Amino acid sequence: MSKIVLIILGVLLAVWGILALFLSMFLPVWLAIIMIVVGIICVVVGLMDKRKAA
16 A cells, blocks of 8 residues: 555656746745656655565
8 A cells, every 4th residue: 555655646746846847936946856856766666666565
């Protein structure tokens, strides 16, 4: 269950970071880039753990 939550959280962070990068209203650009990177890392870790468990 926590792997699915990690994947969903990663996707949400990445999407929020992309929106912040394009709209530039929410956050500074450096924070949006960090959010995208952390979101991608969360998705990759969630997928790797999911493959190990299967």
